[in-house]
Amino acid sequence: MTEMKSEVVERRVIPTLKNMQQVYENYTPEDHLVWKILFERQIKNVNQHATQSYIDGLGLIEFRNDRIPNFHRVNQVLEQLTGWELVAVEGIVDDRLFFELLADRKFPATTWLRKMSELDYLEEPDMFHDVFAHVPLLANQQFVHFLEQLAKIGLEHIDDNWAIQLISRIYWYTVEFGLIEELGELKIYGAGILSSAGETEFSVSAEPIHRNYDVCLMLDTNYEKDHFQKEYFIIKSFEDLYDSIDQIERALDSRLRMKDKI
Ligand SMILES: [Fe+2]
Secondary structure, eight states: OOOOOSSSSOOOOOOOOOOOOOOOOOOOOHHHHHHHHHHHHHHHHHHHHHHHHHHHHHHEEEEEBBBOOOHHHHHHHHHHHTTOOEEEEEEOOOHHHHHHHTTTTEEEEEEOOGGGGGGOOSOOHHHIIIIIIIGGGGGGGGHHHHHHHHHHHHTTTTTOOEEEEEHEEEIIIIITTOEEEETTEEEOOOOHHTTTTHHHHHSSSSSSEEEEOOHHHHHHHHOOSSSOOSSSEEHHHHHHHHTTTTHHHOOOOOOOHHHHHO
16 A cells, blocks of 8 residues: 555446445444544545535535444435435446436445555445545535436447546546635545545645646546546536536547547
8 A cells, every 4th residue: 555545446347236225233333433533534634625515515414423324314315405315335336337327316335334454545435435525515416417417428328438438537537536626726526535535635735737627638638546646627616517518528429430430
């Protein structure tokens, strides 16, 4: 493990969605303690560096330090706010199921939590990443409209590996590693950053390259799977993010047409 390792790894294949549920009473005292340690460590960072929309969402969804969130309760709140819901999955789901769920306003989340011995690095995302880092933004209507539309583009191209790779870059540089400018300051909305204490500090420091949101450049930029990102893209507002969907479709189509001609 190095300090520069990213928390998020690429999704690997679990092809079907079993009828899974969060069995809340199965969480051990150690699980709740791990949640508490991670929550208390990261809440200071997010209060300082996260977008106001994330902080507002965290309050609306009422995550607490002293207990793991109950999906049933979270879903009651999300239903009221944006109509989205969390669905429990065993681990990383395949692209088709992932996009199908998002297009249906369902966010797949694991129900297991890292062990005390794995506080700083994981091989794949756990509930702290999927829930603490992703869910507060599911309360933001413009953000979830973007997520839903991006998933629909993904489904249109689901049998084209190259197209899915390009769409994954957009997802990566926005939903996982996106930054936003707020009142002249760089703030974070990407969940891959918000679940990592190290990358939260790093992403808004002077070290990485900060670029204006640029759909074409994101489509043409591969990403770092195992390390902090070399570059981050900055949106001006969540409205702009949603408004970029048409541009994503056009830029993607032009790249796919170019590939067909080669
Ligand atoms: Fe994620």
